[in-house]
Amino acid sequence: MKKFFLFAACIIAIAACKQNNKSEGAEANQKFASMCETYYQDGLKLNPIAATFIGDERYNDLLPNDGSQAYINENKNFNERYLDSLKSFDRASLNQNDKLSFDYMKDQLEMNLEGFKYHTEYFPFNQMFALPLMFGQLGSGTGAQPFKSVKNYEDWLKRVNAFSVWADTAIGNFKKGAAAGFVLPKALVVKMIPQMQSMLVATPDQSLFYGPVKLIPASFSSAEKQKITEEYRNAITNVIIPTYKKLGDYLQNEYLPKARATSGYGALPNGAEWYAYLVRQQTTTNKTPEEVYQTGLKEVARIKSAMDSIKNKVGFKGDLKAFFEYMKTDKKFMPYKNPQEILAAFENIHQRMKPNLKKMFENEPKTPFEIRQTEAFRAASASAEYNQGSADGKRPGIFYVPILDAKTFNTTSGMESLFLHEAIPGHHYQISLTQENSALPNFRRFGGHNAYVEGWALYCESLGKELGLYQDPYQHMGALGDEMHRAIRLVVDVAIHSKNMSREDAIKYMTDNEAISTEGATAEIERYMGIPAQALGYKTGAMKIRELRNKYEKELGTKFKLSAFHTEVLKDGSLPLSVFEAKMNVWAEAQK
Known part of the structure; x- marks a missing residue:
């Protein structure tokens, strides 16, 4: 009753002053749009490598000395200046798209400024x-x-x-x-x-x-x-x-x-506080390291149970660790003779899911897409990855696959889920559709939040069965393995940096709970040691998208349309998760 009363009162107030505020509101939005564009352009000057990656060639001759005190001061002044500019706008007077931009920018600037108290330049x-x-x-x-x-x-x-x-x-x-x-x-x-x-x-x-x-x-x-x-x-x-x-x-x-x-930030001066900041930055939430850790333990237990079901389904005799070892070492899971066969197998995954892809997504990116083998000079320490294309379509989005020895490339590593995450409809759809959306201000078209971007990609892994994949129980096991991998991250990342877990204990925890080699686990754990909290965004973001989908399916019943849900998730680009959830709730209300 209170909501309805306030809503009705607002309608009356708007109707009473609609004519007077129309031009004033339009002017405010125009000024806001101009500020957003200046923010974006000034940001490219500070980050010319980022400009190169999005296809803007104006600064291709520049490489900032970003560890110098002069650059650090310039960067801090940039963030302070635009936060002051943002405060000059009345958020309530902005249209819906500009409110999202306001919230995005405010979150980003405040988080950036908080980060200047930590000496990132020391690494x-x-x-x-x-x-x-x-x-x-x-x-x-x-x-x-x-x-x-x-x-x-x-x-x-x-x-x-x-x-x-x-x-x-x-x-x-x-x-x-x-x-x-x-x-x-x-x-x-x-x-x-x-x-x-x-x-x-x-x-x-x-x-x-x-x-x-x-x-x-x-x-x-x-x-x-x-x-x-x-x-x-x-x-x-x-x-x-x-x-x-x-x-x-x-x-x-x-x-x-x-x-x-030592392995974690907890061993550094003020390391615990620094890590807690990074957790909030990378998850775009107010979650504490302990909350993330407890979520990880619960998810590891849940996924382990699902893995056990598949092990029993294929008739394997032995425990999960033995099953992991079987999948890692049995030669029947290593059928490839050369890198070209592996790249072709990934393209086959793409072709098999295309019919269902069209049913689940209303929009397809115009940006070209390619699958390539990772260059030899960096393959040994590289993971499979996606490099975004340019907004003008001149440079394709590229799914890179590191192949050290084709004859030992294992199909049970989760090839289908990997493609869904790194390529289509994961990073390629989300990043390309956002870049192609000229209705968004440029700082949103070419920006991104770890939890949203990686959360979307991990959520896409859960779409495998709906897309006609995961028919092979070993590919489904690989998908569960990938999900387990992200759940384990919540445990070991936090434990390394705030619970004094050693590198060796973290590697053991990972190999005990998923089908990964010691070498693979070592590379992953060392990644978390070098880039604290970044790996937490995947599971945090994916769980939020899945939570909202489940909620709306229940609330809307037959009015829920999955393709429309995906359009709404993607159409406004990356947002902090709290801003994203509020936006999605508005969409769901409009469907009723």
Whole structure:
């Protein structure tokens, strides 16, 4: 009764002053849209690599020295300035789309500003989250950095020169961190050293960075080709190789002896508070580490029960751990002879689900899609991943699959669920549809929240049976294994960083509860050690989307349409989960 009364009162008030406020409201929205666009453009100047990845070529020659105090101050001022600008707007006067933008921006700016109290610059890179590794992708000639015009080639050389400065700052920050008690775990540093050393070659033409020279367009003149070749050979010899050498030498000779034996942020000064902040940042919730941990324990128990059912269904005699070992080692689950067969198997998954995909989704991205093998230089430490395409469709979205040895590539690793998550309808649909939606302000088109983006992708894994997949019990087991993997993350990530769980105990917990090799578990645990709380977003976001779907199916009955639900989930792009839930509830009310 109270809600109805307030709603009726609002209608009367709006009707009484509708004419007077119409132009005023439109003006406010126009000013707000202008502020959002300025925020986005200024953000690209601060993050030119991000601009490159979305296909904006204006800053392809820039590489910010993001560990320098000058850059940190500039970044902080940027966030403070726009938070002040945001406060000048009356949220209530904005239209619905602008209210979402307001809430998104407010959450992002406040969270960013809170983060400046922690010295993230003391950890310039690690074995997974590393500009030196990304730089190899960009400079290979086949990544996001374009090499189609002479200017493109000139732009890259400017970035190369800036990379040497970036590396000097990174070494300086590693030293400052070590002096203040902030050092990476030894287990991570030993992985970083060979990554740097792998870029050291005897001659320029052996370098990964020589790729653009081999791909010089035929339309270039002979003089242009000769000039580019000489300049790139010189850059590789005198800048790139020496930069990777000094990074590797510093890590080997100075940093490694100071690296810590502990695994989590709890061992760092003020580490518990820092980790609690990262949990809130990465989940876009107010959940505490302990709440996340308890959810993880419950989910591990639930999924374990479902796994046991499949084990019994296929008639396997033995416990779950023995079943995991059987799936990991039996040669019948390793049928491939070469990488091409593996890539073709993933494309087959795509083709098999296409008919049902059209029933469950009203919109399909225009952005092209490709499946590629991960480049050899980074395959050993890489996971399967999706690299977004450009909004103009010139660069496709790419699903990368690391294949070290095709003959040992295991089908029970969850190939179908992996494709649903990393490719279609997971990251490719969500990211591409958002980028293609010109009705959104650019900072939302090209932004993202870990919990929403990864939550959507994990939710997509649960759609396997509805899409006609998971008919093979071992693929269903693989899907459950992937879900278990994300549930285990809730347990071990929190335990490592706030409960003093060791790297070795975390690896054991993972291998005890899922079909993963010790090598695979080691890479995963070390990822959580290097990028705390990031892995928590997957399960947190997926559980929220599934919770809302179940709720609306029950409330709406025959009025619930799954394709319409998916459209609403995706149409406004990534949002903090609290903002997302409020938006979805408004949609559900409108369906009644």
